[in-house]
Structure formats: structure tokens, C-alpha cells
Amino acid sequence: MNRFGYPLPEIEEVEILLEDLLDEEAFDLVVFNDDVNTFEHVINVLIKVCKHSPEQAEQCTLIIHYKGKCSVKKGSRSELKPLCEAILEEGIQAAIV
Numbered sequence: 001m002n003r004f005g006y007p008l009p010e011i012e013e014v015e016i017l018l019e020d021l022l023d024e025e026a027f028d029l030v031v032f033n034d035d036v037n038t039f040e041h042v043i044n045v046l047i048k049v050c051k052h053s054p055e056q057a058e059q060c061t062l063i064i065h066y067k068g069k070c071s072v073k074k075g076s077r078s079e080l081k082p083l084c085e086a087i088l089e090e091g092i093q094a095a096i097v
Contacts, residue, residue, distance in 0.1 A: 028071040029080045032093040033064050042092060046072055049086045 029050075031042070039061050046057035050073050063070040072094075073083060080096045087094040 026074045027077050027080055028097050029073040029075070029084055029087075030069050030095050030097050031060070031064055031072050031087060032069045032095070033067075034093055037092055039065070041090070045087060045090045045092055049083055049090075 031046075039058075042061045042064065043054070043057040046052045046060055047054060050057075052060065052072070060070045060072050073080060077096055084094050084096050
């Protein structure tokens with residue numbers, strides 16, 4: 001019982017709740033610069049996969065080019081995984097961090 005007289009959850013229940021919270025934490029989908037893909041290709045992929053506007057995709061692409069990487073989307077790991085896989089399939093390096 002806690003100090004208010006309510007029963008405390010079992011340890012297993014707490015671990016499950018913590019796992020759910022960790023999955024909901026904001027992760028970043030990061031796209032990395034390379035010497036292979038064109039600006040146009042990266043822009044088109046960000047529009048298609050991440051649902052960016054053309055302006056947003058262009059800005060991300062410029063950041064990728066000049067800074068070496070850019071966080072193009074935030075979300076849970078489960079939300080970002082299919083997006084990351086789709087970007088990788090297009091030949092663009094990406095990771096969830």
C-alpha cells in the first residue's frame with residue numbers, strides 16, 4: 001500500500017508501463033548526407049515518405065547537405081520504423097536515434 005492506502009502495482013505491471021512510456025518517447029528519424037543521391041531524389045523521398053511539403057523537404061535536404069545529417073521526423077520507434085525502412089529502400093542512409 002502506498003501512503004494514501006492504495007495498493008501498489010506488481011513489479012511486472014510497472015515494467016510493462018515503463019516499456020509503453022519508453023516506446024512513446026520522441027525518437028528522431030535522421031537522414032544522412034552522401035555523395036550519391038541528388039537533391040531532387042532526397043526531396044522527392046521526403047515528400048513521399050514523410051509527407052513533407054516541398055519547402056520543408058528542400059530545407060531538410062539543405063541541412064543534410066551542409067550539416068551532414070538532419071532530423072526529418074519525430075515520433076515513437078514503432079511509428080518511425082516503416083518510414084526509416086522506406087527511406088533506406090530508396091538508397092538514402094537513415095537511422096532512428
